[in-house]
Amino acid sequence: MSYAKVLCVGLVGVTGHLVEVEADLAPGLPAVVISGLPDTALHEARDRVRAAVVNSGQRWPNRRITLNLLPATLPKFGSAFDLAIAAALLGGSGELPLLPLEGVVVLGELGLDGTVRPVRGVLPMVAAAARAGVNRVIVPADNAAEAAVIPGIRVRAVDTLHRLVSFVRDGEPLIEPAAAGPPPPAEGPDxxxxxxxxxxxxxxxxxxxxxxxxxxxxxxxxxxxxxxxxxxxxxxxxxxxxxxxxxxxxxxxxxxxxxxxxxxxxxxxxxxxxxxxxxxxxxxxxxxxxxxxxxxxxxxxxxxxxxxxxxxxxxxxxxxxxxxxxxxxxxxxxxxxxxxxxxxxxxxxxxxxxxxxxxxxxxxxxxxxxxxxxxxxxxxxxxxxxxxxxxxxxxxxxxxxxxxESSAAVARRVVAARQAAAARWSAIGRRLNAEIPGPFLRRPPWRLSAEDTAELRARLDSGSISARGFDRIIRLAWTIADLDGRDRPNREDVREATGLRTGEGS
Incomplete structure (x- = not known):
């Protein structure tokens, strides 16, 4: 067999995309060609993978090797593709039967001695795999606990390329992530x-x-x-x-x-x-x-x-x-x-x-x-x-x-106020008063009465506040009302909000 593919994940920003790492081995002058918009770190993978394969006791195929990362139009960054490249290459050369890796996402950077090193972004990568319907991943041992955070995913880890080869070829077990301990107690200034x-x-x-x-x-x-x-x-x-x-x-x-x-x-x-x-x-x-x-x-x-x-x-x-x-x-x-x-x-x-x-x-x-x-x-x-x-x-x-007053006491009022705001704005998919668009608060049924906003409108007409400032003061008034347990802001709430916005309450 001269062709094989292994699944991996590429990141663009915080969004992960499923990537197929293809390897094709053909007769010709020995060389390694990587396509699929790789960056510099990925171009250098050919040297890392070669050394890791040889130092793990595997035979390097002296053939023309073409590695392609699909989709080819998606830019690929980083070294997380190393382990998948090594697996696909060994599968294409006939050294490994890749059936155990079918439908499995493989992530990890390779050291020259064949060790599998941790990579950044494993959490969003595993989350992307889950969204794509893949429920099995192999990650570096140091990333195992992080990957196990995603529910519904079976995570296994490797510390060396040799361990991955032993798993594929001989069925040797991989490393299971350790169970997460209790969260540390909350600490910080009060x-x-x-x-x-x-x-x-x-x-x-x-x-x-x-x-x-x-x-x-x-x-x-x-x-x-x-x-x-x-x-x-x-x-x-x-x-x-x-x-x-x-x-x-x-x-x-x-x-x-x-x-x-x-x-x-x-x-x-x-x-x-x-x-x-x-x-x-x-x-x-x-x-x-x-x-x-x-x-x-x-x-x-x-x-x-x-x-x-x-x-x-x-x-x-x-x-x-x-x-x-x-x-x-x-x-x-x-x-x-x-x-x-x-x-x-x-x-x-x-x-x-x-x-x-x-x-x-x-x-x-x-x-x-x-x-x-x-x-x-x-x-x-x-x-x-x-x-x-x-x-x-x-x-x-x-x-x-x-x-x-301690942080815990204040936090209880903050939680109650946020819950009131979230219940009020749930119909428009918002949770915080600061996120509500100004035009929405100026329309019924949320528009405040002319009596409650008389002073604020006078400030807007005089130019002492901007239209953006007007909307932000109204949002502040809603927050003050939530903290004080009222359904709607009143004139005093608007006045306090104006003082907090303009600094005149100092």
Whole structure:
């Protein structure tokens, strides 16, 4: 037999596609040709596979070898095809009877000594195999626990090419994934650690309940970073669908924690202010990899010292914040990653950043305007909650921690508010108030009365807020009503929402 094929999976972004690895061995000058839009890493597979086959005690066929990856129009990236290529090649040469691999997806990178090394993105690859109707996969041993997360899939693992050959040829058993242990206890900073800052705590709770973006402005030591770092602690755990999506993104980025469990806690990303545009929104040569905004999907993206970020990096976030997705165009094709995250910005009011705030500031009004002007108007217009935090007073700082409300207590209110919003918007397939289109809230039966929105409409007519700001204040009002257990916002809710949006409630 001079022809064989083995199933594999290729990734484009976070989406997997079933790939058939074909091998044809023909008489002629010995050579290896790979077709099917392979990238550089895949072109180099010919040398890795050859060394692995020989060092595993198998005979390398001295014939003209053509390897084709179907569909040929789909770009192929990475080294996850190595093991499938080796199996197809040995099957085509007659060394292996490939009947045991029929209908089995084979994934893994080969070392020169024949070891099978882990690869990125196994979770979305196995999920793609399941969607295609394949229920058996063979993966590297270090990826076995990760692959076993997908329900309905029989996962087996190999640590060497020799083990795979022994399984196919002699029926030797493969490695079974270890049973996942209990999830580790939830750890992290608690909201009870924050001294004072009643307004900041309220803003954080409203942002968490409605999925709203948040900007915190205040002097050093006011608690901006402490509040932002505690936002994930009051967010509900991810459901199965969101957890699978978030875990897949971290798998592609090679950041999946050990243990093979789904990520249930909302992720938290806090890139340094020197971060580049590709590191924030995604990029790289060949296959564009997810950036911080995608790794924070269904979680929190925190930009501390936000005015210190480059203007290009900040403005690059505007489209993902609006659409909840990042679309990256490259010469070899486009890639799309989910990016439904909560953005939290923290900034000092001026470059001198005196601890006492405006009282001790040495900056001129022009310098202050220029500093905060680095945060563009279009970006700030997408931030629902914008609050100014005062300096912490001595009495607040010395207050006993036990007197402050914990994250667990706040989280219970956030969960109840989110459940109320999800029940209300389930008919249109939305879950959070921040996701509701503005025109929808301006039409019956959700339009608020003229009496409740009179002050807000006056602000819109005077130009002090934009039309986008009007819609975002209405969304905030719905979140405040949900937190307080009301079916609809009233005038006071709209007034509080206006203060949280404009910073006038500070």
């Amino acid at each position: 909201l009870a650690d924050v001294a004072g800052q009643g307004l900041g705590r309220r803003a954080l709770e409203v942002a968490a309940a409605g999925g709203h973006h948040l900007a915190l402005l205040g002097p050093p030591g006011a608690g901006k970073t402490m509040l932002a770092e505690r936002l994930p602690s009051i967010l509900p755990e991810l459901d199965d669908e969101d957890a699978l999506e978030v875990t897949a993104l971290h798998s592609i980025a090679g950041l999946l924690p050990a243990g093979g469990r789904l990520i249930r806690r909302p992720p938290f990303q806090a890139p340094h202010h020197s971060a580049t545009v590709p590191s924030l929104v995604g990029g790289g040569s060949g296959l564009a990899r997810p950036g911080a905004v995608s790794l924070a999907h269904r979680g929190v993206l925190f930009l501390d010292e936000a005015p210190e970020f480059s203007k290009g990096a900040l403005d690059a976030l505007r489209q993902p914040l609006e659409n909840g997705r990042v679309q990256l165009a490259r010469s070899r094709g486009g890639t799309e990653y989910p990016a439904r995250t909560q953005l939290v910005l923290a900034a000092n009011p001026c470059p001198c950043a005196k601890p006492g705030g405006d009282t001790y500031c040495e900056c001129s009004p022009l310098v202050r305007r220029r500093y905060l002007g680095r945060l563009s108007g279009p970006l700030l217009d997408r931030i629902d909650v914008q609050v100014r935090l005062p300096p912490v007073r001595a009495a607040e700082l010395m207050q006993a921690t036990a007197e402050s």
